[in-house]
Amino acid sequence: MTSALDVEQTLDRANSDVVLIVDDVPDNLSVLHDALDESGYTVLIATSGEAALQRAQQALPDIVLLDAMMPGMDGFEVARRLKAAPETAHIPIIFMTGLTETEYLVAALEAGGVDYVTKPIKPKEVMARMGVHLQGARRARQEARQAGQARNALDAFGYASITVRMNGMGDGKLIWQTPLARDLLMRYYGTSAPQTPEPVLQWLRRHLAEAGRQIEPPRLAVEQGPRRLTFRLHQQTGDGDGDGGGDWLIVMREISDDAVIEAMSLSFKLTAREAEVLYWVVKGKINRDIGDILGASPATIKKHLERVYAKLGVETRTAAAGMAVNRIRLLHPQFEC
Structure with missing residues (x-):
């Protein structure tokens, strides 16, 4: 067609x-x-x-x-x-x-x-x-x-944007999106316009019900491996009806910690998989959870972690995580544990 x-x-x-x-x-x-x-x-x-x-x-x-x-x-x-x-x-x-x-x-x-x-x-x-x-x-x-x-230019800087229409009944249809926003919503939620992902819609409705239009709500974030997608309510672009209605512009940004994993690999002379294991240790995950994330058994994760300890010259999980965090913050100050 x-x-x-x-x-x-x-x-x-x-x-x-x-x-x-x-x-x-x-x-x-x-x-x-x-x-x-x-x-x-x-x-x-x-x-x-x-x-x-x-x-x-x-x-x-x-x-x-x-x-x-x-x-x-x-x-x-x-x-x-x-x-x-x-x-x-x-x-x-x-x-x-x-x-x-x-x-x-x-x-x-x-x-x-x-x-x-x-x-x-x-x-x-x-x-x-x-x-x-x-x-x-x-x-x-x-x-x-x-x-x-102007809106599509945001894509070039890693920002995507969508517009969600909230009428008096809060129908919440996605009526406009940049190309990058379309790809991100499909990858993280498996949805496409005019459907707004339910977690995003709930976040927007909660803001309109509780805070009104004057206060920007806390950002919404969803994680997918070492990547996370954040949503920020930018502005109302259409006339409201006095009850949270109108069109709302939401700016999205994907933040990837792939660079952090690569930096740990280079800094500590780790293999790519060892760096991934250490990354999730820093994130507070236990071996079973790391295995589920990386598609490996807890025993395999334990072996990777033992090699990480040896290369870092430490004996405990806490010491390895602390050394990694100190190094990461020097290289990537924006990193969030």
């Missing part, structure tokens, strides 16, 4: 606006398509409500010209669904209708339309109406692009 990113990359948005025309009458499509194409617009076509929703999700057009009366899913329902989806809610919709009664025009506006033109379609009139609404669409698109670039 073609993704929105794939379609986005094929559209020349720098030089033309993208228009989606939705009409089940081929003659209407042909006249309007040719006029818009000659005027420099990039034109997409859909001949049914279902196809319109699919094309809109894939291409995220700058504006939609929508026939009100179509068999099956009519234009009013298409508009409601476009406005209900976060990805397409910002796209202006101009209805094309042969119905001039007030009740139909009101229905078009209530469904999410910003304007309407009556049939038979006059391309110049359509383009004049489009020009007014595209100015606002361009500004919204530029602001969204700048926000996306």
